[in-house]
Each structure stands twice: as C-alpha cells, then as structure tokens.
Amino acid sequence: MKSDTPAKLASGIRAGDRATLARAITLIESTRADHRQTAHLLVQELLPFTGKAVRLGITGAPGAGKSTTIDALGSALTAQGRKVAVLAVDPSSSRTGGSILGDKTRMARLAVDPNAFIRPSPSSGTLGGVAAKTRETMLLCEAAGYDVVIIETVGVGQSETAVADMTDFFLVLMVAGSGDELQGIKKGIVELADMIAVNKADGDNIARANIAAADFKSALHILAPRTLTWSPPVATFSALTGDGIDGLWAQVLDHKDKMTATGELTERRRAQQVKWMWTLLEERLTARLRGDPTVRAKVKQAEAQVAAGKLAPTLAVEEIAALLGV
Numbered sequence: 001m002k003s004d005t006p007a008k009l010a011s012g013i014r015a016g017d018r019a020t021l022a023r024a025i026t027l028i029e030s031t032r033a034d035h036r037q038t039a040h041l042l043v044q045e046l047l048p049f050t051g052k053a054v055r056l057g058i059t060g061a062p063g064a065g066k067s068t069t070i071d072a073l074g075s076a077l078t079a080q081g082r083k084v085a086v087l088a089v090d091p092s093s094s095r096t097g098g099s100i101l102g103d104k105t106r107m108a109r110l111a112v113d114p115n116a117f118i119r120p121s122p123s124s125g126t127l128g129g130v131a132a133k134t135r136e137t138m139l140l141c142e143a144a145g146y147d148v149v150i151i152e153t154v155g156v157g158q159s160e161t162a163v164a165d166m167t168d169f170f171l172v173l174m175v176a177g178s179g180d181e182l183q184g185i186k187k188g189i190v191e192l193a194d195m196i197a198v199n200k201a202d203g204d205n206i207a208r209a210n211i212a213a214a215d216f217k218s219a220l221h222i223l224a225p226r227t228l229t230w231s232p233p234v235a236t237f238s239a240l241t242g243d244g245i246d247g248l249w250a251q252v253l254d255h256k257d258k259m260t261a262t263g264e265l266t267e268r269r270r271a272q273q274v275k276w277m278w279t280l281l282e283e284r285l286t287a288r289l290r291g292d293p294t295v296r297a298k299v300k301q302a303e304a305q306v307a308a309g310k311l312a313p314t315l316a317v318e319e320i321a322a323l324l325g326v
Contacts, residue, residue: 006041013144014049018117021144028136029122043136046143051269053085053142056252057163059153059189060173065199066152067106068239069173074107074150076245078115082148085141086110088121089134089163090154117146121154131162132280138166164192165272168265169252172196176205176212190216191223193232195251201236201244209236229262230255288324295323 004023012020028039060066074084086107110116122133138149153163164170172193190196196216201209216234225231233251237244259265289295299320305311 004038006038006045009042010045010143013046013140016145021117021140022119024140025119025137028140029133039136043139046139050139050142053138053147053149054252054256055138055167055169056148056150057153057167057170058150058173059160059163059170060199061175064173064175065239066154066173069197069199069237069245070150070152071107071110072239072242072245073248074116074148075109075113076242076249077148078110078113081115083115083117083146084110084113084148084150085117085119085138085144085146086150086152087119087134087137087141088152088154089127089131089159090121117141117144127158127162129283131159131166132276132283135166135276160189160192165275168259168268169194169255171248171252174198174212174216175200176208190219192226194226194230194255195232195248196220196234197244197248198234198236199239202238202241206236212236227259227264229258229264285324285326289320292323295320298323 004027009020009024009027013024024039024042027035027042030036030039058066058070060069070086074086077084107118110118119137121130134151138151141149151163151167153159170192172189172195174196176198196213198209198213198216213234213236220232220234235244235247235251237248239245256265259268289299302311302316302320306313306316
C-alpha cells in the first residue's frame with residue numbers, strides 16, 4: 001500500500017479495476033494517520049466523478065429477508081446492464097466484521113456476478129466512524145462506475161438513521177405475522193421510510209402479507225410524509241420467487257424522477273454532505289478527548305467530581321473545553 005499514491009489509486013478506480021478499489025477501501029478503513037491522510041486526498045480527487053449513482057438504503061428486522069432481497073434485486077439490475085455495489089453499516093459486529101460477510105453466502109448470485117461488488121462494514125468502531133467510512137466507500141464505488149449503491153443496515157437502533165442520512169431512497173422491509181409490523185412503528189423506522197415492502201408474499205403467506213400491507217398503509221396515513229412530493233407506497237413482494245422485485249425498483253426510479261424534478265434530491269444530498277462534515281468533526285473532537293493524556297486525565301478527574309456532586313457539569317465542560325481550545 002506504500003506505493004499507492006492518491007493519483008495512482010484514483011486512476012485504477014476510474015478504470016474499474018476491482019483490486020484497486022478493494023485496496024483503496026482498505027486504506028479508507030485504516031486508522032493509521034498516514035493512511036487517513038492519503039484516503040482524504042483520494043476522496044477529494046475522486047469527488048468530481050461521484051454522485052451519479054442511485055443510492056438505495058435497505059433495512060428490516062431479522063428474518064425480513066434483506067440478503068435474499070438484495071441478491072434478487074441486485075441480480076435483476078445487473079441483468080439490465082447496471083453495476084451494483086452492496087455495502088453494510090454494522091457498528092455492533094466487532095468480531096465478525098459485519099454480518100454481511102455471512103450474507104455473501106446468501107447472496108449467491110451477486111457474490112459471483114462480475115458486475116457486482118460486495119463489501120462488509122469495518123470490523124469495529126462507533127456508529128459515526130463506521131458510517132463515515134461507508135460514505136467514503138460509497139463515493140469510491142461511484143467513481144469506479146457502479147451506478148447503483150445498496151447500503152444495508154445490519155445493526156440496530158441509530159444505524160437505520162445513519163443509512164437514511166446517506167441514501168436517496170430508504171426501503172424498509174417487513175414480514176407478516178411476526179409482530180414486526182408494530183415493532184417497526186414503535187422504533188420510528190417507518191417515519192424514515194420512502195417505501196415499505198412486505199416480503200415473503202408467496203405460498204400460504206400471501207393473505208397475511210396483504211393484511212400487513214393494509215395495516216401499514218393505515219399507519220402511514222397518520223404520519224406526516226417527509227416531503228409533499230412523495231407519499232411512501234406500501235407493496236408486497238417475494239424475494240424468493242422474484243415476484244414484485246421489478247415493482248420495487250420502479251418505485252425507486254419514480255421517486256428519483258419526482259425528487260429530481262423538484263430539486264429536492266439535490267437539496268437532500270447537500271444536507272447529507274453538511275451533516276457528514278459535522279459528524280466527522282464531532283468524531284475528531286471525541287478522539288482528541290480520548291487520545292490526549294492531559295485531556296483524558298482531566299476528563300477522568302472531572303467525571304469523579306461531577307459524580308460526587310462537587311463540580312457542576314456545566315463548569316466541568318468549560319474546563320475540559322478550555323484544554324481543547326474550544
């Protein structure tokens with residue numbers, strides 16, 4: 001990796017070389033200071049060649065069939081001549097490196113498709129750190145010519161929000177008859193959705209899937225849409241048989257056309273870029289808090305004093321901030 005300059009990596013990525021792309025992503029995921037500097041320069045160099053892909057986020061409760069859906073949808077898209085990249089956001093998996101590693105065995109067609117690229121999330125780190133690296137990886141994939149980037153959230157909690165904040169279209173997968181419908185509403189994931197799709201609408205489960213879809217439609221009427229331009233549709237499909245997969249993609253394209261026409265897609269991406277900047281800044285400041293011995297000692301002392309009721313939290317923050325020069 002020492003001989004890989006930003007210009008050399010950028011050239012290989014733009015030429016569509018998969019090995020160079022994989023090396024560049026490894027560079028981006030590195031925590032070494034010299035690697036991070038090279039990674040920043042690389043992303044900056046490739047920035048003019050990004051932004052043309054459809055950015056699709058997918059989430060769903062365990063058992064909703066995310067991997068099977070991505071395999072079916074991705075294969076349908078590559079059959080149309082598109083190039084598909086699949087990335088994951090999974091801050092919870094520090095041992096396996098992201099469950100998408102296991103999911104590659106369940107994405108049997110995409111795993112061997114020359115027009116598909118599957119990459120797990122970094123093996124550890126905070127949600128902010130993993131999401132930031134996924135954003136950078138997405139830009140590299142776009143510069144490499146992948147015109148559809150699918151980002152799967154396989155973690156829990158805020159990872160759904162993180163994925164919604166870096167994609168154009170957020171697809172929430174549900175299954176009927178498992179109680180996930182109500183759980184999804186409680187978590188607030190539905191409020192982020194650009195579409196809800198009920199999977200496993202096949203065989204004896206078709207009727208249950210249709211009932212679940214009707215329940216979701218009723219729930220969406222109560223919630224205010226994210227934009228007046230788009231009302232999130234609810235559909236049923238089967239990732240196993242492929243029925244309804246084309247309909248999912250048609251909705252993604254319809255959403256893109258409508259949001260592009262009003263300028264909202266451009267505005268959404270601009271807002272996401274600014275939010276990304278603030279996330280990185282907050283992460284840098286947090287790293288300073290944890291990494292500087294003097295600051296770390298002061299933080300530990302302040303924590304003890306605040307816990308003992310001897311120091312007001314507001315004054316503790318002022319003292320720590322003064323050490324950081326902010």
